[in-house]
Amino acid sequence: DRAAGLQRGPERTKLLTVTVVGGGFSGVEGFGELLALATALLKQYPEIGPDEPAFHLVEARDRILPEVTDRPGAWVVRSLEKRGARVHLNTQMVSAEGGRVRLSDGTEYDSGLLVWTAGNAANPIVHNHSDLPVDERGLLTVRADLRVTTGTEVVPDAWAAGDDASVPDLAAGRAGARTVPNAQHAVRQGKLLAKNILASLRGRPTKDYVHRSLGVVATLGLGRGIFQYRRLVVKGFPAWLMHRGYHVLAIPSWERKTRVFAVWVTALLYGRDIVSLASVQHPREAFVSRGELRGGEEPAQSGDRLTA
Structure with a gap:
């Protein structure tokens, strides 16, 4: 909205440039959604050419989405680049x-929006x-049953449990594997932690944390996604439907599920509902910037009639 009111130049280019740092699930999903949102916004702002928005995804490793295998990850990169984005591996x-x-x-450019999703660290x-x-990353060292251990004794x-714990990933099938710090693991570990503490107090044996994934799914914007379960890979619109279906089922109560699902279906059929938050938060600014208000005047209040 701000860029549309400017002539082509450095400031306008900066406002239309987005940078996302981190190629994990959070970074790629956020990047894909922002890219899809910008594409939808162009229809509302004919002053801005389709070649003007610039999107940069920066990843320190040689690939994005480490939870999927190499070929699906490379496909995601190609998909984003076909939509006009630039991926820096x-x-x-x-x-x-x-x-x-x-x-x-060596790349240098001005960016009006910077989003940092390059992982997290221990508190x-x-x-x-x-x-x-703690281990070399500052995470508490624990056994598979979530007891803190020095390596030789408890x-x-x-x-x-959770993000500050280095929990062995027994389902990975390889030595030294640790669970990734995400909400899914934290919630499941928290439930097991409560059960194991209770079992310990009652003198019963504890259970190890083992979670075998049913696959990974990511959205890349409206109508686009990727899903992988072992060697099975689903791309594009079917993967996006799987992503939305999984998340709508996770929403509590059928009333909420129905409301959210109805909004998603409406957006899919009629496009995104575009609202300028800046206009809501600073309603007077647009009038002042366009010289339509003279000093001391106030914009018409709700209920006032405006005539040309």
């Missing part, structure tokens, strides 16, 4: 001072203000 952000983005591959309180054993009455 094996690249790190050097700086973004003043909105000037500098990447390790510093865990490794700086406790004497519990720390009495100490348990850990």
Whole structure:
């Protein structure tokens, strides 16, 4: 909306440039949704050409979406690039001072929106203000039953789960594998943690955390997605339907499911419902910037009649 009121130039280009750092699920899904939103917005702003918005996805590794295998990951990159995005692999952000983005591959440009999704780290309180054993990443070292351990012996009455715990991934089938820090693992580990503490208090054996995934699914924008379960890979619109179906089932209560599903169906058939939040939050600004209000005047209040 701001860019449409400017002539072509550096400031307009900056406002139409988006940078997302991190090629995991959060980064790729957010990037794909922003790209789809910008495409939908172009229909409402004929002043902006389809070649003007610029989208950059920056990933330090040589691939995105580490939870899927190489070929589906490469397909996602090609899909994003066909839609006009630029994916920087094996690249790190050097700086973004003043909105000037500098990447390790030598690329420099101005970006009006920067989204950081490059993973997370352990809470510093865990490794700086406790004497519990931690690994090289600062995560609490735990056994598969979520007891904190030094590696050779268990720390009495100490348990850990979720993002600050280095939990062995027994379902991965390889030595040294750890569960990724996401909400799905945290919720399941929390439930098992409560059961294991209760079992320990009652003198019963504890259970190890084992979660065998039913597959991974990601949305790449409205009507686009990717799903993989072992060697089975689904791409495009069917994968997007699977993604939406899974999440609508996770919504509590049938009333909420129905409401959300109805909104999704409406958006699929009639397009996105575009609302300018800036106009809602600062209603007077548009009048002032266009010189339609003179000093001291106020815009018409609700219920006032405007005539040309």
